[in-house]
Amino acid sequence: MLAKRIIPCLDIKNGKTVKGINFENITDVGDPVELGSLYAQMGADELVFLDITATNEKRKTFSELVTRIAKHINIPFTVGGGISTVEDVSVLLDCGADKISVNTSAVRNPQLIYDLANNFGSQCVVLAIDTKFIDGEWYVFLNGGRIPTDIKTVEWAKQAVELGAGEILLTSMNNDGTKDGFALDITRAVSESVNVPVIASGGAGTMEHFIDVFKEGKADAALAASIFHYKEIGIPELKRFLKERGIEVRI
Amino acid sequence: MKVVIIKYNAGNVRSVLFALERIGVDAIVTDDHDEIRKADKVIFPGVGEASSAMKYLKERGLDKLILSLKQPVLGICLGMQLMCSRSEESNTNTECLGIFEQEVKKFPDNQSFKVPQIGWNNICGLKSGLFKDIPENSYMYFVHGYYVGNGEGTIAKTNYILDYSSALNKDNFYAVQFHPEKSGETGQKILENFIKM
Numbered sequence: 052m053l054a055k056r057i058i059p060c061l062d063i064k065n066g067k068t069v070k071g072i073n074f075e076n077i078t079d080v081g082d083p084v085e086l087g088s089l090y091a092q093m094g095a096d097e098l099v100f101l102d103i104t105a106t107n108e109k110r111k112t113f114s115e116l117v118t119r120i121a122k123h124i125n126i127p128f129t130v131g132g133g134i135s136t137v138e139d140v141s142v143l144l145d146c147g148a149d150k151i152s153v154n155t156s157a158v159r160n161p162q163l164i165y166d167l168a169n170n171f172g173s174q175c176v177v178l179a180i181d182t183k184f185i186d187g188e189w190y191v192f193l194n195g196g197r198i199p200t201d202i203k204t205v206e207w208a209k210q211a212v213e214l215g216a217g218e219i220l221l222t223s224m225n226n227d228g229t230k231d232g233f234a235l236d237i238t239r240a241v242s243e244s245v246n247v248p249v250i251a252s253g254g255a256g257t258m259e260h261f262i263d264v265f266k267e268g269k270a271d272a273a274l275a276a277s278i279f280h281y282k283e284i285g286i287p288e289l290k291r292f293l294k295e296r297g298i299e300v301r302i
Numbered sequence: 303m304k305v306v307i308i309k310y311n312a313g314n315v316r317s318v319l320f321a322l323e324r325i326g327v328d329a330i331v332t333d334d335h336d337e338i339r340k341a342d343k344v345i346f347p348g349v350g351e352a353s354s355a356m357k358y359l360k361e362r363g364l365d366k367l368i369l370s371l372k373q374p375v376l377g378i379c380l381g382m383q384l385m386c387s388r389s390e391e392s393n394t395n396t397e398c399l400g401i402f403e404q405e406v407k408k409f410p411d412n413q414s415f416k417v418p419q420i421g422w423n424n425i426c427g428l429k430s431g432l433f434k435d436i437p438e439n440s441y442m443y444f445v446h447g448y449y450v451g452n453g454e455g456t457i458a459k460t461n462y463i464l465d466y467s468s469a470l471n472k473d474n475f476y477a478v479q480f481h482p483e484k485s486g487e488t489g490q491k492i493l494e495n496f497i498k499m
Contacts, residue, residue: 054422125321125484126485174418247420271421
């Protein structure tokens with residue numbers, strides 16, 4: 052049976068992991084490769100590396116990092132942050148990335164999704180959506196959640212999948228950082244309106260939240276950062292907890 | 303030991319190359335017929351679309367070359383599908399290499415399942431040395447929208463919407479639908495088993 056996926060997300064700045072992370076077993080907590088390898092050993096199903104510098108002059112640092120990740124890590128990984136052209140993606144895939152994620156650039160230019168799917172296949176095109184609930188409706192936000200749009204989230208997800216997006220990474224800004232749980236209603240709404248996997252993100256605080264997002268939110272995968280980085284929840288214990296409660300996971 | 307990865311227009315050879323590096327194998331990526339013929343092991347990877355990949359292989363005579371190989375050959379993902387008789391991918395009826403008799407079909411529509419299948423699923427009914435020391439129901443990483451049915455050459459099965467072949471073997475030809483290069487330690491072990499054949 053296809054397993055629900057647990058995906059730690061690592062924010063990268065100038066080739067280093069950003070969030071203060073306390074792990075004893077690794078020598079350099081700032082090294083994305085060491086941290087990623089550790090998560091892979093612990094049972095993470097995939098990894099996401101988000102380049103939050105993503106300025107042109109730093110892009111080379113990031114692509115070098117992607118090559119190092121691909122050399123050392125034996126599970127699939129997605130890279131994102133500041134990707135806006137077919138050429139950007141070509142470079143990252145050549146470095147060994149399995150998938151790339153696009154967000155703002157795809158809203159500004161939806162044709163990009165089509166071009167990426169056409170050139171490299173839908174399987175490597177992840178559409179990231181930052182969404183916020185305002186006056187009874189979920190809207191798409193851009194530039195890391197700083198710029199509002201009047202685009203409705205479900206409509207955008209459907210359009211993107213028609214254009215060729217192979218997966219949706221949905222982050223609820225209302226929930227992100229709260230540790231009060233994932234946004235179950237919008238996750239479910241998106242998951243039920245597209246025929247590609249939906250990765251839920253934002254709000255994970257307890258192990259029960261993962262049960263909720265898989266059962267009620269109908270998510271195919273769940274992404275989290277700080278609860279893993281700060282060891283509030285260990286991936287092995289999370290997976291055992293999910294399995295005991297009837298959620299199919301890879302152990 | 304000389305290991306060759308066949309170079310063609312269906313990408314992601316880098317991941318396979320790196321995975322082999324991790325088990326201490328230096329492989330080369332080439333479409334040169336002599337190099338491929340002289341190799342001890344040949345890997346036929348692939349991520350992409352069947353009809354354009356077959357067209358590319360035919361233009362370079364790689365289709366006939368692959369069929370003539372006597373050393374162990376491992377097809378991965380699209381590589382496996384191209385080793386079957388035909389593929390209905392992209393509404394074509396593409397004639398493939400025909401090493402395995404099965405046809406490649408699109409997963410049937412089903413409300414409860416998303417297509418393509420993306421993620422970790424179990425392999426069971428394991429046969430052949432390729433799966434030496436691999437436990438039944440191990441999880442492997444899959445990304446595919448088309449499947450190969452069960453048949454004589456089936457050496458591993460997986461269930462998604464229906465039961466299908468997740469690995470095939472006939473003579474020196476082996477093929478896996480999943481990505482061993484991305485399937486953690488277990489995938490690594492399968493690659494090692496292949497290299498030791």
